[in-house]
Amino acid sequence: FLSEENISDEEIDKKVLHIIRNFPIVTHWTRPPFYNYLKKLYSLNKNLPDVKKIKLYLSDIPFSWEEMTTEKYRTCLKKEIARRDRIMADRIISKFHEILSSADKRKKCLVIMNYRHAFGNIKNAKGEQADNAGGYIFEAFPESTANVLINTVVDVPKEGDSHEYVTEPAQNGKWDAAFKVSGNPDLGFNFEGSPFGKDSFDLFPYDTAIRNLRYKDVFTGYVFYKPLKEHFFSEYIPDLFDTDFLKEVNRRRKIFSEVYNREMPAYSSSYLTEYNERKARDYKESFKYFDQLIIDQWMDIKKICKLIQ
Numbered sequence: 001f002l003s004e005e006n007i008s009d010e011e012i013d014k015k016v017l018h019i020i021r022n023f024p025i026v027t028h029w030t031r032p033p034f035y036n037y038l039k040k041l042y043s044l045n046k047n048l049p050d051v052k053k054i055k056l057y058l059s060d061i062p063f064s065w066e067e068m069t070t071e072k073y074r075t076c077l078k079k080e081i082a083r084r085d086r087i088m089a090d091r092i093i094s095k096f097h098e099i100l101s102s103a104d105k106r107k108k109c110l111v112i113m114n115y116r117h118a119f120g121n122i123k124n125a126k127g128e129q130a131d132n133a134g135g136y137i138f139e140a141f142p143e144s145t146a147n148v149l150i151n152t153v154v155d156v157p158k159e160g161d162s163h164e165y166v167t168e169p170a171q172n173g174k175w176d177a178a179f180k181v182s183g184n185p186d187l188g189f190n191f192e193g194s195p196f197g198k199d200s201f202d203l204f205p206y207d208t209a210i211r212n213l214r215y216k217d218v219f220t221g222y223v224f225y226k227p228l229k230e231h232f233f234s235e236y237i238p239d240l241f242d243t244d245f246l247k248e249v250n251r252r253r254k255i256f257s258e259v260y261n262r263e264m265p266a267y268s269s270s271y272l273t274e275y276n277e278r279k280a281r282d283y284k285e286s287f288k289y290f291d292q293l294i295i296d297q298w299m300d301i302k303k304i305c306k307l308i309q
Helices: 009-022 033-045 070-079 082-099 134-138 172-182 243-259 269-277 283-297 300-307
Strands: 148-149 153-158 162-167 186-192 221-224
Touching: 009 033, 009 162, 070 082, 070 243, 082 134, 153 172, 162 172, 162 283, 172 283
Parallel strands: 148 221
Antiparallel strands: 153 162, 186 221
């Protein structure tokens, strides 16, 4: 798809929807970042000469819903999900070795991973290497790997309940306040040698050993890209559902419910209408709340001066 030329906007949408409908190991995926990414990457490639076109390799567990049965799905989950990070890392490492030995002049790759999959070579509460794809990649290429965190929000244990979490800015808004004072520049830097790198790692509160690390122990660098009030969640892909795909999703839901022994009623035809009439759900207002209440608590100049000291 990414190398095709002279196809219409309608054909682009059709091809991207086909990919989005068939790539997830779950029954379906309604969040649009990967959908938007594919469309933007195609747009970029069509304006680049062949030697500079971006090549995209998927790294998750190889999977297809085609001819999938309950027993096949159960086997896949049992054998592969538990090893997911190892499988992802092996696929990335193998592909990068191919790139290094190829005639391609560019010997680099950008690995885009979500959340803890990108954590570096760290240990878990048992004192073992944490099962993160990023850690395995560091192990394979220790001298040429760096992992970079983009500014984001974190889950914080709810007061009085260690099993419930609330979403807040990293470091309770301290970092975002520092950038706000500086005019919110788009900026990147290494954690090593930075006061940010010395802060306790609060991005993953579920493992005490990891929680006791500092940011420089987990990530090489940090990129601040726009203040949180300009970030948003969304969960809507235009025209994702049609009659045929609704039927396929219900087939998948039946398999899923049988494997997990959990009732998942079939979607009715009204779901298709409701989904396609729904506008993209975004939560910009909740991030503005962060900006107004949590980040601004640091804006007292005395607190900023103390932070700098």
